[in-house]
Amino acid sequence: MKIAIIYFSATKVTEIYSNIIEKELLKNHCSVSKINITSYSSRKKYIDIDYFDAFIFGFPVFADFAPSVINNWIPCLNGQNKKCSMFFTYGGRTASLSHYHTKKLLEKANFNVQLSAEFLGRHTFNVGGWKVLPDRPNKADFKVAEEFALISINKFRVKNNEKLILQRPYGYDLLLEVYLSKKSSKERKWTNPIRVTDECSMCLICENECPSQAIEALIGKSDPGKCIECMHCIYICPDQVLKIDERMKNTYFDYLNHWELTEEMMNKKQSKIII
DSSP: EEEEEEEEEESSSHHHHHHHHHHHHHHHTOEEEEEEESSTTTGGGGOOGGGGEEEEEEEBTTTSSSSSSHHGGGGGOOOOEEEEEEEESSSSSSSHHHHHHHHHHHHHTTTTEEEEEEEEEOOOGGGTTSSTTTTTTTTHHHHHHHHHHHHHHHHHHSOOOOOOOOOOTHHHHHHHHHHTOOGGGGSSSEEEEEEEOOOOOOOHHHHHHOOTTTTEETTTTOOOTOOOOOOHHHOOTTTTOOOOOGGGGHHHHHHHHHHHHHHHHHHHHEEEEEE
């Protein structure tokens, strides 16, 4: 069975899980192709849907949904009614809306969604001083990912027309409306990466790999109107010259208090499979 793992991974967390899933698939005699669609240019490349028997999609969760660039990319596909599973990585309060919304997008793109999963990992903003799940994923998370891979294989191999059934989450329509009508990110002050030193080798990796074409290496700034706050440029910068405002770390406890969360509550969260 030929399976494609298609994933977006700005901070490497989703990629780590993709690697775990790939190993489990290979152990079970599947042929696996990993397709990283994090950069803008990678999502312009042709994917031969005919070649693969099934697909596994992996995306992080940004404020309840998969990244906006992914939600715009999925409708460009034609899944030919082939089976797929999906998983989401998150270090925030929840991943629930992403399951329902992404499933709808994949079904409209003619994929047959079989199951979903959510896996824990460090928060994207940890790079700015937050401390959300700094030690995740762990062995327990990986075990769930391995189980997810095995269930995916079994569902892909069975010849039936069953689909994953998800209930519409409470408040989904309202949150989707807010998401789609979001104000311009130009109002943000602290979360857009900038270069903070002249010690830059001008390798252009940040500019070439930016998922939304937001950053210009020459001037060392990201366009707040394009930036999706994924922090990919900071994580991949070999010179470590890109940062976000130091004031960002002061918003950590504001975040926890706003959602009535504690570090203990966050640490108790567990990865899980949705069938």
